[in-house]
Amino acid sequence: MKIRGKVWKFGDDVNTDVIIPARYLRTFDSSVWPQHVMEGIDPEFSKKVQPGDIIVAGRNFGCGSSREQAALAIKLAGIAAVVAESFGWIFFRNAINNGLPAVECPGISKAVETGDLIEIDLEKGVVSTPRGILQIKPYPVFMREILAHGGLVEYFKRKIRGD
Amino acid sequence: MSTAVEKIFARTLGRRVEAGDFVEAPVDLMYFHDGTGPLVLKHLVEEMEVTSIPHPERTVIVFDHSAPPHNDQVADLQRYVRKWASKLRIKYLYDLGEGICHQVVPEKGHVKPGQIIIGADSHTCTLGAFAAFATGIGATDMSYALATSTLWFKVPETLQVKMKGSLSRGVYSKDLILYIAGRLSASGALGKTLEFSGPALASFSVADRMTLCNMAVELGAISGFCPVNEDVLKFLRSRGAHADFTSSTDEGAADEVVEVDCSEVEPMVAAPSTVDNVKPVADVEGTPVDEVFIGSCTNGRIEDLRVAAAILKERRVAEGVRLVVVPASREVYLQALREGIIEELLKAGAMIGVPGCGPCLGLHMGVLADGEVAVSTANRNFVGRMGSKKARIYLASPATAAASAVEGRIADPRRYLP
Numbered sequence A: 001m002k003i004r005g006k007v008w009k010f011g012d013d014v015n016t017d018v019i020i021p022a023r024y025l026r027t028f029d030s031s032v033w034p035q036h037v038m039e040g041i042d043p044e045f046s047k048k049v050q051p052g053d054i055i056v057a058g059r060n061f062g063c064g065s066s067r068e069q070a071a072l073a074i075k076l077a078g079i080a081a082v083v084a085e086s087f088g089w090i091f092f093r094n095a096i097n098n099g100l101p102a103v104e105c106p107g108i109s110k111a112v113e114t115g116d117l118i119e120i121d122l123e124k125g126v127v128s129t130p131r132g133i134l135q136i137k138p139y140p141v142f143m144r145e146i147l148a149h150g151g152l153v154e155y156f157k158r159k160i161r162g163d
Numbered sequence B: 001m002s003t004a005v006e007k008i009f010a011r012t013l014g015r016r017v018e019a020g021d022f023v024e025a026p027v028d029l030m031y032f033h034d035g036t037g038p039l040v041l042k043h044l045v046e047e048m049e050v051t052s053i054p055h056p057e058r059t060v061i062v063f064d065h066s067a068p069p070h071n072d073q074v075a076d077l078q079r080y081v082r083k084w085a086s087k088l089r090i091k092y093l094y095d096l097g098e099g100i101c102h103q104v105v106p107e108k109g110h111v112k113p114g115q116i117i118i119g120a121d122s123h124t125c126t127l128g129a130f131a132a133f134a135t136g137i138g139a140t141d142m143s144y145a146l147a148t149s150t151l152w153f154k155v156p157e158t159l160q161v162k163m164k165g166s167l168s169r170g171v172y173s174k175d176l177i178l179y180i181a182g183r184l185s186a187s188g189a190l191g192k193t194l195e196f197s198g199p200a201l202a203s204f205s206v207a208d209r210m211t212l213c214n215m216a217v218e219l220g221a222i223s224g225f226c227p228v229n230e231d232v233l234k235f236l237r238s239r240g241a242h243a244d245f246t247s248s249t250d251e252g253a254a255d256e257v258v259e260v261d262c263s264e265v266e267p268m269v270a271a272p273s274t275v276d277n278v279k280p281v282a283d284v285e286g287t288p289v290d291e292v293f294i295g296s297c298t299n300g301r302i303e304d305l306r307v308a309a310a311i312l313k314e315r316r317v318a319e320g321v322r323l324v325v326v327p328a329s330r331e332v333y334l335q336a337l338r339e340g341i342i343e344e345l346l347k348a349g350a351m352i353g354v355p356g357c358g359p360c361l362g363l364h365m366g367v368l369a370d371g372e373v374a375v376s377t378a379n380r381n382f383v384g385r386m387g388s389k390k391a392r393i394y395l396a397s398p399a400t401a402a403a404s405a406v407e408g409r410i411a412d413p414r415r416y417l418p
């Protein structure tokens, strides 16, 4: 799987309260979430972001609460992948479970700036940036399968239950 | 040579397990609340089309995030959770007013050492205080676990904090964990189990251990952990939970060890807007305060209310300051009533909230306006956490919070203690 897109860059320790505050979560209307994505850092972000764009961040992206709407808000805003130095554990799981590639890539935050074009090649395990090629940690097989099914729900239905 | 967490997974799986292994393991206990519950059940019932689960008796729901609901939309989502909890025959539902899930679950005897516990809430790590492997996960993971009673884990490495010495007067477990967060940073334990050990651990009560483990996730940890001692076992026995796992991490098995001398710690705050922006209270003393919140799964226990009441007794909350106190559970509230603590707090000018999360996550019961400053005993001071993005939150111990309520400014609690 190859993902090519334009970069929006953020810093270290981006937490789920700035990705989406709790007051927007008390609804099943998922169209609300992408409207407020990253609001705590950049209130205009949801207006600027284009489908297929990629978020690049530093250490511990998505730290904080277990709210899955943080991963969903990013995905529903059209973001194709999040590439970070490292991730908060729960966010990482939530992203994969919802079919949003969360890619751990040491060195990425120094290699790219907002506006750069990058390409992620999940099979080859590399990220190509204007300043060179970086290695990424490969996913274990079952995680690749979850992503290939578009998330854990479909993986459960087709692979585990065998629908 | 193994860590305690490796031993827990090995015991469950019946084979040797090492940190870094990906495993699929049965879970002993699953819990979620009214905040994450709607999405958990929507994924389970509407998307995965699962309408009966194999282990409803291992499942607990606690209504804590909006207790009671603050608008009709939330009331409706809570009704949705009740409806499906009943159809799925989920055995334990603690409804509004019972308290915060991380407090209620151990109080009601659901937790045992050596268990693998998942909660659809990041502070599930609190239950590491009872020598369980307890970790927070998201809604879809919870739905999957409800449907299969299993989940995949990456067995975490262990970062051991060896604690020696003792805390001085006016310094509490909250100050210690803030101090540790300041030293190690918000990603200092990323992906690991943060384990508390060393000679000082013996002096920490069950409540203290819960406070320490509660904040493990604020250092990026997957779980917190304390080996059991007699106090913990006594607490568990009194709740009908009998322990058969008393192992701890073997010497030399932890991936990283940090030493902390408790006697060096003073009253601390985490200043806005990250939990690792930690400073001694002395550095921020005198900062004017609009709201003080005493409560949450970090510091809403009877021990915390006792400390707050000792400072507020026969004193008044400063003019213009709102003091919101929310007991972590009905049991805590009742005990505080019996001890006269609630009366003292009310006389001092406090508002007492319904047991639950209260203003911790900015939904109700004390939301902050632009430019306001709060001192909170909870665990997160992120931008927008308690309301306005322009509000600022200082995290502190119940003693520092109470002293700040009295002065209307951030204050050192040691002045108020006998």
Ligand code: SF4
Pocket (backbone or CB within 6 Å): B064, B065, B100, B101, B102, B121, B123, B296, B297, B298, B356, B357, B358, B360, B361, B378, B379
């Ligand atoms: S008290 Fe705060 S941190 Fe604890 S479970 Fe409730 S919202 Fe989360």
